[in-house]
Amino acid sequence: MSITIGLMMHCMFSRPWLMLHGALLKVRLDSNVFVGNGLIAMYGKCGCLLEARRALDEVPSRDVVSWNSMVAGYAQNMQFDDALEVCREMEALKQKPDAEMQNSGLSPDSIAFVAILSACSHSGLLDEGKIYFKQMTEKYNLTPRIEHFACYVDLLGRAGQVDEAYNFIKQMPVEPNERVWGALLSSCRVYSNMDIGLLAADNLLQLAPEQSGYYVLLSNIYAKAGRWKEVTAVRSLMKRRRIRKTPGISNVELNNQVHTFLAGDTLHPQSKEIYEELGVLVGKMKELGYVPETDSALHDVEEEDKECHLAVHSEKLAIVFALLNTQNSPIRITKNLRVCGDCHIAAKLISKIAGREIVVRDTNRFHHFKDGICSCGDYW
Template identity: 45%
Template sequence: MPPPTTAGTLPNRALHARLLRSGALDADPSAAAPLAASAANSSLPYALSLLRAHPSTFSYNTAIRSLAHGPRPHLAVALYRSMLLGPLSNPNNYTYPSLLAACARLLPASSPTPAAAPGTAVHASLFRRGLDSRDRFIGASLLSFYAAAGDLPAARQVFDASPPGQRDLPLWNSLLHAHLSQGFYAHVLRLSRQMPAADEVTLLALVSACSHLGALDTGRWAHASYARTRRSTTRNLGTALLNMYMRCGDVESAWSVFRETLDKDVRTWSVMIAGLATNGLPRDALALFAEMKNTGVDPDSITMTAVLSACAHAGMVDEGKKFLDCMPVEYRVQPTIEHYGCVVDLLGRAGQLDEALALIKTVPFKADVVLWGALLVACRVHKNVDMGEMAAMEILKLDPQHAGACVFLSNVYADAGKWDLVQGVRSSMKEQKIYKPPGSSIVELNGVVYEFLSGDRSHPQSDRIYAMLDEICKTLSLKGHKPSTKEVTFDVDEEDKEVCISQHSEKLALALGLISTTRGDVIRIVKNLRICEDCHSVMKIVSEVYDRVIVVRDRNRFHHFKNGSCSCLDYW
């Protein structure tokens, strides 16, 4: 407990004295509330002695709220405990919303359920008092607490238990953001359609879910419905919309939102720069960075990541290195491990593997999985088996269950034709039950989102999809395309390779896109992993033969396929 600070205490004591002299505190102990609230964060013992001398539920509530939003939220829980000890200060329905907010703030970032202890104890105490489902404020804060604790079923239960008459906009919004934070993006879209009303907070969740899903039609609809009712877009929503358009690969719409946003802040600029970098326009990204500097907005750490990623996508090695060197002085941003990761990626893509390794060895941090991972990808592309093996080993030292490192290791051996080593990795993964996440692709058609796994037959139009795939295969072989099977060595037997690769999730999404659109339309696909070499060349040919623009967002970047070529210029 820090000692009372003079600055925080003197005016309080003066106020205290005045309250005592006038007899206000004797007449009504609640008069101590403002004093208790302002003292709580600077000197809790003082606030506590005041509350003990003049106890009232009102004053405790006010002080708990002040602590809940202050720098040490655990003190809110402590004060609640001492509130329970006094006979004249029983908690009521006003006590719990801020208390639960404090409990949510106590959770470590992205914590799994067990850390939820103080909050669940509060829930139990609410339940005992019969306050748990009577109050819409308590419902919303309870729901957000469980969402923050990563316990979506409990959050959902709070919503379901609330009387329908209490399901107001904030409660719905809490539910929406609970699903958003746990990655259930399609649920967010579905839930938003059930909502009786929507406001800006709703649209933030909806637009953000669309960004993740690549659901451009729905995102556009949300944008239009907002634009109909409001005169101007707020900066938060504007930035979310910008991000959505960029992450759906619609650079034009992103530009128009960007131009319309008048009070651009560092986030607005950063989202735009990052979006241009990943959408195959890295030089435009760097030009925009120059413009940002001229407008007097200072870049932050995120901006610099976007700038370095633009350099990496453009293969601009010297510029990237220069940015890394000068950023602490010129932009007052200390390089973080993410920034070093970008430069390792930059050097690696450009084939400067030794320099990338040297950088990893000199970073002023303990090298992490991301850093080694960037080197590993580069080793694979540039076929450096020895360094790749070393990088994978380093990753496995840091995270023995890292499926990506095992897969890469196996692929590095496969590329090099070392089949006995491939077999060794595969069986060790089987023993340790390490699985590669399955590839999945999403395509949105007429506002409906369809998801495919590899070899998926769950779509109602499955027969037509596979017929379309056959047709594509025939067209491809006429064009002289040979399936590139070297990336599938991992999970199937040799004879199944071609079949498997022809049913990759992005190809199924493409086939559905082709049968559902007409010439000149844009087909947008979002893939959870990196696009494979074969799918990449198939997309190029299909974009020409079937006259479609195909935009694929993969794990790292966008591929805009048009007239037989890709915006990444085959550098990804």
């Protein structure tokens, strides 16, 4: 059984998961709760939520892992209303007198609340998130762990409550870790809070001195404020400590082969066609009102140079490659970093221009672009 579940996890980002599910159906293993849970998690992490929900419904005796996997799948794919609805469904089933239904209806546990709070955070549901955080202890008698505190700081920070988030950290009953300070630093970048941002960065550089992402966030805070001397100082510190910025990499699969793109990549055999088509698309995007979000390229250079840098980000190249080589089917991209604001805008417009669904999975969650709209509601 463990071998089967291990295969599921291995197949999550490639076509063999379809074949694996077919094989499980043939031997009637899909109704086993452990295999069923693996299918729910697999489909959720592939962005296939209809299949994940179907797998949940087909598990005859669902346990808390079944529900958690579904909640996490919806939350990761920005389907926040659905994630919260599953939680309500769990509670409703628990109240039914039928014995079998009681077994399938369970109270959310600590793991479920990480997904719930994350869902509230990434959908801007500040009040709902506060209610769920309070319910953890008062209704479900759960003791918040560091993951829950990090989610709560992220919830406050994303909603612009940076001062409240910082005060919350100071009152936490446990020592804040790098994830907590990282959430605070990210919100400081978005809302240009220099004072608290520097405090968060100071803690992060002590906790994780080799993590390049935090240096980049601090550099971006300075850059948004136009403080280029400080930007240079951060970059010099990175050089002295031999910290290298992680390059953005985007992958797309075609005919069982993974194609990898870096920003400004010219090594791919179809580079010429990709850049020509990208140029055509950018022209059409500008006709629809596209203006490059140059804050996503925070360098002390001219605006025109920033636009050129943004235009060749890896996810744009991967999307255009997929457009050139596929028809009708959804385009699926994975990226090792957070999607930048400009690429997010571009993906929305390209989905409308090309009439194609584009699914991008970055380091945290999925973005489903369709008809010029993203599932995250531009809040990620």
